[in-house]
Amino acid sequence: MHGLDGDPAILERARAKTARSGLEIVYTEGMSYDLPYPDGRFDRVLSSLFFHHLTLEDKLRSFREIHRVTRNGGALYVADWGAPQNGLMRLAFFGIQLLDGFETTRPNVQGKLPELMQQAGFERVRVIRNIPTLFGTMAIYAAHKG
Numbered sequence: 001m002h003g004l005d006g007d008p009a010i011l012e013r014a015r016a017k018t019a020r021s022g023l024e025i026v027y028t029e030g031m032s033y034d035l036p037y038p039d040g041r042f043d044r045v046l047s048s049l050f051f052h053h054l055t056l057e058d059k060l061r062s063f064r065e066i067h068r069v070t071r072n073g074g075a076l077y078v079a080d081w082g083a084p085q086n087g088l089m090r091l092a093f094f095g096i097q098l099l100d101g102f103e104t105t106r107p108n109v110q111g112k113l114p115e116l117m118q119q120a121g122f123e124r125v126r127v128i129r130n131i132p133t134l135f136g137t138m139a140i141y142a143a144h145k146g
């Protein structure tokens with residue numbers, strides 16, 4: 001297992017948690033739109049609560065990079081804010097938008113992540129679950145390469 005983040009302080013925290021868990025995870029500092037891995041390196045890629053921090057352009061660049069480092073037959077799983085299931089969920093999401101900014105969170109709430117994954121080359125993109133939370137709808141997406 002490999003983990004990546006752009007912030008060295010976050011990686012230190014992750015390393016400490018991993019040491020306590022007994023898991024073996026290699027952490028690398030890097031940016032999602034310029035991944036420091038060779039083509040087809042991974043069977044599965046998992047991203048949680050991350051894409052709503054990126055502009056539309058960087059979301060697409062990052063999905064393209066993830067597609068590049070995923071092997072043929074591999075899969076991507078994303079957990080992030082998605083299209084609200086109802087008015088209450090839409091209202092709840094304004095809190096996250098005030099906190100994290102409207103520009104980067106708007107494509108999430110417009111339900112654009114699947115479209116961007118497809119543009120990056122992923123196939124059979126689907127929403128596995130929509131989970132209602134206090135801060136809006138948390139969507140779990142699955143997408144495949146090849």
Ligand SMILES: C[S@@+](CC[C@H](N)C(=O)[O-])C[C@H]1O[C@@H](n2cnc3c(N)ncnc32)[C@H](O)[C@@H]1O
Binds near residue numbers: 004006007047048
């Ligand atoms: C809300 S945290 C998500 C943390 C974790 N994935 C989780 O689910 O608890 C967002 C993280 O994204 C990192 N980050 C933001 N933009 C990035 C980018 N373009 N490439 C890599 N990491 C980035 C930040 O340093 C931060 O640690």
